[in-house]
Amino acid sequence: MRMDVSKLAAIDVHVHAEVSCCDQEDPIFGEFLDASTRYFKADRRRPTIPETIAYYRARNIGFVMFTVDMEAGTGIKRMRNEEIAEAAAANGDVMIAFASIDPHKGKRGAIEARDLIEKHGVKGFKFHPPLQDFDPGDPMAWPLYEVIDHYGLPAIFHTGHSGMGTGMPGGGGIRLRYGQPMLVDEVAVRFPNIRIILAHPGWPWTDESLSMALHKPNIFIDLSGWSPRYFPPQIMRYANTQLGDKFLFGSDFPLIPPDRWIAAYDEAGFKPELREKMLKGNAARVLGLQ
Template structure:
């Protein structure tokens, strides 16, 4: 029986698969393998599923990723993996073509990291991306809040944190593309209050709780997840930065209603992806 759906899991492809570690992901301290075969086995043992993706930031890093490889891993482990593609928004028409190819590959959404990819999501020049995703029924997963990518490097590696701010960037997109399903990745600290406002105001916007050990999630996020936005919040770990083991252990200690806990762990994501699980 599937007990949880982790909507935020990094899988390295293309050039990144040949690196010792993803330069933008802090390896998990428990030392668990991030090889897709090992990840599939880990989630299967935990009775979970995982949304897997890479991040196409070739303009910034020169590293190529492969959405085809994501699709291949999903085909190999369809009982465990749900696939998202990723495109570099600076590739223009090629990015649009790649979004369309992701849909043809059976991927369910597209992952973006505005701070790492160095773009303002609400810039009108990127509207064709959102229009294409909306037309094809592909969800988008957008990083929000601060990031540990390049943290501590001179100038933060040139990464601008403000591109992860929910207002105006996410709010503008949600308003202009009301049929586009948007997941805000992570509690958007230090702008999590803006994030909560969008979740209350825009029916097409959701959030995941990835990247934060549950005991550190801002209290207002927990309060709203336990009440007003309980149907719009997903479990996410951010593996391999944070393991699902630790996240699930700490999540069990949060002061959540018994009716809310299964929604966050599984039911909200199952409904979002149209999954018919055995016991539902």
């Protein structure tokens, strides 16, 4: 079952899976969820994967879903990538599965990535350097990048401030410096077949993300995690001029609902001709749907 872009109202490239249908909530992860709930003023009860699928199908919105494997950085037991891939295989009209593998797993992680692509139909990868406690340009991660580059798949990198860990003692041990967008520039240079998506406006390094998207053909930006009404002004300026083909709709669901994000987008002042591109056209191209 393949996603028909022409029948969708939008494509959300940034949706989290935080509740496993098979495993109990990790108690350490629960502490992070408590903190992010306070920070985002969200519902502590997170939706299951089937509930998320039903939510997006009711709105006729396609979406990319992933978890974050951060076992080395936090000790949190990860959700199985296969669980998300199986759901996407059964709901391909609205759902695409990305995998997450902790780069500290080295060659073992690279083998897992290959198997997830070839045997489970995974269509991309998600990295969260602050939570995974690594510099994205570190050669430690190259075996994993080499697999992604070989298959020419997209990869999402968290950039900027991390809502996860905000307000916890020591920020939950999360080092914000690994969210600096420019650290991903090395990845774009060495692995040009990876379509890199810099997640979020990248604050407080927003200008770095814009520079990289302007400079590198394989770098894009998803605008998840923030309501468009609060975007730094340079986001609007570059979207309406040089980078209209580089921005993607992402919500950060379940922390920000797509309905609320799209409503704020429509009032933010983007040029009308950008709406189709930013809500689904650009994403369709980056995800290989067109």
